[in-house]
Amino acid sequence: xxxxxxxxxxxxxxxxxxxxxxxxxxxxxxxxxxxxxxxxxxxxxxxxxxxxxxxxxxxxxxxxxxxxxxxxxxxxxxxxxxxxxxxxxxxxxxxxxxxxxxxxxxxxxxxxxxxxxxxxxxxxxxxxxxxxxxxxxxxxxxxxxxxxxxxxxxxxxxxxxxxxxxxxxxxxxxxxxxxx
Numbered sequence: 001x002x003x004x005x006x007x008x009x010x011x012x013x014x015x016x017x018x019x020x021x022x023x024x025x026x027x028x029x030x031x032x033x034x035x036x037x038x039x040x041x042x043x044x045x046x047x048x049x050x051x052x053x054x055x056x057x058x059x060x061x062x063x064x065x066x067x068x069x070x071x072x073x074x075x076x077x078x079x080x081x082x083x084x085x086x087x088x089x090x091x092x093x094x095x096x097x098x099x100x101x102x103x104x105x106x107x108x109x110x111x112x113x114x115x116x117x118x119x120x121x122x123x124x125x126x127x128x129x130x131x132x133x134x135x136x137x138x139x140x141x142x143x144x145x146x147x148x149x150x151x152x153x154x155x156x157x158x159x160x161x162x163x164x165x166x167x168x169x170x171x172x173x174x175x176x177x178x179x180x
Contacts, residue, residue: 001037001038001039001040001063001064001065001066002031002037002038002039002040002064002065002066002067002068002085002117002121003039003040003044003045003058003059003062003064003066003067003068003088004024004027004028004031004039004040004042004045004068005024005045005048005049005053005058005067005068005069005070006020006021006024006045006046006048006049007020007021007023007024007069007070007071007072007081008020008069008070008071008072009071009072009073010071010072010073011072011073011074011075012075013074016072016074017152018148018149018151018152019072019074019145019148020071020072021148021151021152021155022144022148022151022152023070023072023081023110024042024070025042025151026110027068027083027110027113027114027117028042030110030111030113030114030133031114031117031118033129033132033133034114034118034123034125034129035126035129036118036123036124036125037118037121037123038064040062040063040064044062045062053069055067055069055086055088055091056088056089056091058088059088059089060088064088065087065088065089066085066086066087066088066094066121067085067086067088068083068084068085068086068117069083069084069086070082070083070084074103077102077103077104078100078101078102078103079099079100079101079102079103079106079109080098080099080100080101081098081099081109081113082096082097082098082099083096083097083098083099083113083117084096085117085120085121094120094121095116095117095120097116099112099113103141104141106141106144107136107137111133111134111136114133115130115133138180140179140180142179143175143176143177143179143180144176146172146173146175146176146179147172147173147176149169149172150168150169150170150172150173150176151169153165153166153168153169153172154166154169
């Protein structure tokens with residue numbers, strides 16, 4: 001069982017927080033496709049977005065054996081992801097790695113991360129699950145970026161006007177669909 005905590009945005013541009021959320025969401029969704037894993041929902045881990053993290057307490061509260069946390073730094077056409085898999089019972093690292101790639105390799109990177117985490121957890125991947133990890137939402141990274149921005153607006157955080165945010169999100173989604 002695993003909880004994928006919200007990734008910390010280390011980008012100079014704090015507006016890229018939506019991008020870090022998107023990375024976390026996509027890794028969580030990929031892992032949820034693996035029948036051998038119990039993956040805690042994004043809604044349940046959202047409360048651990050900020051503040052001091054005690055991974056043992058988080059693991060106990062969520063009823064998971066493992067916790068994944070990470071950071072995302074996006075600059076120009078590059079992305080750097082640092083991911084760590086922690087045994088929540090012992091607070092020891094099971095696996096960690098840093099990925100520094102061109103943004104054009106983002107989907108392949110997310111697939112690789114999910115596969116490595118599944119491997120580290122000794123989860124069995126069926127051929128069908130391996131194939132489903134290779135399926136990407138789009139081949140147009142600009143459309144994907146528009147989608148992530150819209151999704152962030154739909155997750156109204158209490159700032160701004162929810163109606164206006166919804167309208168902006170719909171425009172972004174329409175643009176994403178047109179590009180895709």
